[in-house]
Amino acid sequence: MDCxxxxxxxxxxxxxxxxxxxxxxxxxxxxxHRHRHRVRRSGQSLGGGELxxxxxxxxxxxxxxxVDTGNNRKPAAKSWQYPYGITFPGKPTGRFSDGRVLxxxxxxxxxxxxxxxxxxxxxGLGQLKYGMNFAYGGTGVFNTFIMSPNMSTQIxxxxxxxxxxxxxxxxLHYSVALISLAGNDYGxxxxxxxxxxxxxxxxxxxxxxxEVNLRRIHGxxxxxxxVTSLEPLGCLPSSTVASSFQQCNATENLLVNFHNLLLxxxxxxxxxxxxxxxxxxxxxxxxxxxxxxxxxxxxDPLGNVKFENPLKPCCVGISSEYACGNVxxxxxxxxxxxxxxxxxxxxxxxxxxxxxxxxxxxxxxxxLKQL
Numbered sequence: 349m350d351c352x353x354x355x356x357x358x359x360x361x362x363x364x365x366x367x368x369x370x371x372x373x374x375x376x377x378x379x380x381h382r383h384r385h386r387v388r389r390s391g392q393s394l395g396g397g398e399l400x401x402x403x404x405x406x407x408x409x410x411x412x413x414x415v416d417t418g419n420n421r422k423p424a425a426k427s428w429q430y431p432y433g434i435t436f437p438g439k440p441t442g443r444f445s446d447g448r449v450l451x452x453x454x455x456x457x458x459x460x461x462x463x464x465x466x467x468x469x470x471x472g473l474g475q476l477k478y479g480m481n482f483a484y485g486g487t488g489v490f491n492t493f494i495m496s497p498n499m500s501t502q503i504x505x506x507x508x509x510x511x512x513x514x515x516x517x518x519x520l521h522y523s524v525a526l527i528s529l530a531g532n533d534y535g536x537x538x539x540x541x542x543x544x545x546x547x548x549x550x551x552x553x554x555x556x557x558x559e560v561n562l563r564r565i566h567g568x569x570x571x572x573x574x575v576t577s578l579e580p581l582g583c584l585p586s587s588t589v590a591s592s593f594q595q596c597n598a599t600e601n602l603l604v605n606f607h608n609l610l611l612x613x614x615x616x617x618x619x620x621x622x623x624x625x626x627x628x629x630x631x632x633x634x635x636x637x638x639x640x641x642x643x644x645x646x647x648d649p650l651g652n653v654k655f656e657n658p659l660k661p662c663c664v665g666i667s668s669e670y671a672c673g674n675v676x677x678x679x680x681x682x683x684x685x686x687x688x689x690x691x692x693x694x695x696x697x698x699x700x701x702x703x704x705x706x707x708x709x710x711x712x713x714x715x716l717k718q719l
Contacts, residue, residue, distance in 0.1 A: 405459070405460050405523065406460065406477070406519060406520075406522060406523040406524070407455055407462075407478065407479040407523065407524050407526060408479045408480055408481075408523055408524070408525045408565075409451050409463060409479070409480070409481040409482060409483050409525070409528075410482050410483055410499055410502045410503060410525065410526070410528070410561070410565070411483040411487070411526075411527055411528030411529060411576075412483060412486065412487050412488065412528055412530050413427075413444040413483075413485030413486060413530070413699065414449065414450055414528045414576070414699070415450050415451045415481070415483045415528040416449075416451075416465070416481065416483040416484055416485040417442055417443055417451050417452070417462060417463075417465050417481050417483075418441065418442025418443070418467060418468060418481070419465045419466055419467045419482070419485075419496070420442070420484060420485050420486070420496065426671065426672070426673040427442065427444045427485065428440045428442065429673040430673070431446065431663060431672070431685055432444065432446065432672075433447065434446050434447075434689065435689050435690070435701070435702050436702060444696075444699045445695050445699055445701060445705065446689045446695050446701050446702055447701070447702030448702045448705060448706075449700075449702075450528065450705055450708070450709070451481060452705075453706065453709040454524075454526055454574070454716075457709075457719070458524060458719070460478045460479070461475065461478045463475070463478045463479035463480050463481045464476065464478070464481065465480075466482045466502075466505055476514065476515075479523060480506070480509070482497075482502035482503075482505050483502065483528065484496035484497055484502070486532055487499065487502075488529065488531075488532040488533035488536070488554075489529060489533055489554055489557040489558050489561060490533050490536075492533065493536060494532075499527075499529075499558075499561050500557075500561060503564055503565060506565075506568060507568060510568060510569075517569055520568060520569035520570055521571060523571070523572075524570070524572045524573075524574060525565050525570045525572070525574065526574050526575075526576075526633075527558075527561070527562065527565070527573065527574065527575040527576065528575075528576045529554075529558055529576065529578065530576070530578070530579060531578060531579070533554050534550075534551075534554070534581070534603075537550050547603055548606060551603065551606055551610065552610060554607070555607060555610040555611050555614055558575070558611065559614040559617075559618065562614075562618060562630060566618075566622075566629060566630070572629065572719060573630050573631065575615065575630065575631070575633065576632075576633045577607075577608045577612075577632055577633065577634050577635050577636050577637075578604045578607045578608055578635065579604075579635040579639045580596060580600075580601050580604055580636055580639050580640060581597075581600050581601065581603075582596040582597030582598060582599065583596040583597075583601070583643060583659060584694070584697065584698050585660065585664075585694050585696070585697045585698070586698055587600060588659045589697075593657065593659040595659075596659070604636065608636055611632065615631075615632045618630045627718075628718055631719065632715075633712060633715055634712070634715055635708065637711070638708045638711035638712050639708060641707075641711040642658070642693055642704065642707035642711060643655070643659065643693060644658075645707065653703050653706060653707040653710070655692065655693045655703075655704075655707075656691050656692075657692075658694075659694070660694070661692065661694040661695060661696050661697055662686040662689045662694065662695050662701060663683055663686070663689075663696050664684060665682055665683050666682050666683060666684060667682075669682075671683065671696065671697060672695070672696040672697070673696075690703045691703075692704070693707065
């Protein structure tokens, strides 16, 4: 896809595989304005509440590389290659970042361990009690260029596990679902020469399918469902590279706002259908506002994180032909890494760094109280 086109919606392809499902949390914050994260030992604690085996909550995750913790093929996904995972735990683990991603922070908030990726369920039986991550990087509600299960198929996986009694009705009753839709469907539309006039009808189609998926997950017995709004795609480095990472693409963000308006209406509609109106069943996690809060941060307390040039990614290819993690025929690096990943909001051309996700998580605290 030509990311210099006016309406470039970047494909959030492949995601990493984790080997750290039982990791205990270490504080992602700190005292200063800049934070250089080093490899943490799994025995250290990560502020935000201790984990407990008796905690009844489970987290089920669906979506793409913003939440995937290890379902894409190893080593085909570039995120299984160095320098992904360089900040935590010091090696690639299946996450498309230098460290933790949104799933890990939501698990932290719920005080459960980050759920095991579906791909590794048979070798991590002891981790099933924390839920499961069905997300595959690069996917959407419809099929994309990535030959991985779309969101409907991911939900099929959970349904099959329920049929096999891997999870019971009681398990589901004490669970939360996280659903991420970060824009891969729009990347495909753009790459296949979708017309400018067709954007709004296609966005409507995407949100309608997402609504079907949310209703289906609730129908399986999950009482709390968290769905992300679309992040400001016009602020991703794949778009801002056209302005030398100085300004967002306002046209793209207008289309994002249309998606988010429709999604907000869908969530309100779904909540109105629930018999128990005492609390929201479907919760919209406002990634758009939280991204913008972090990107525009002038020193406000977002986890004590302030970014020097927030639109510029840390890890980039040495030319437009290469991307983060690419190597040549002889193993030579075809990318560069910034001196301090902790000072960068974006890790690569579309994904936040660990510190970027922490800033987003910090900005979402009021939103998360609905849980």
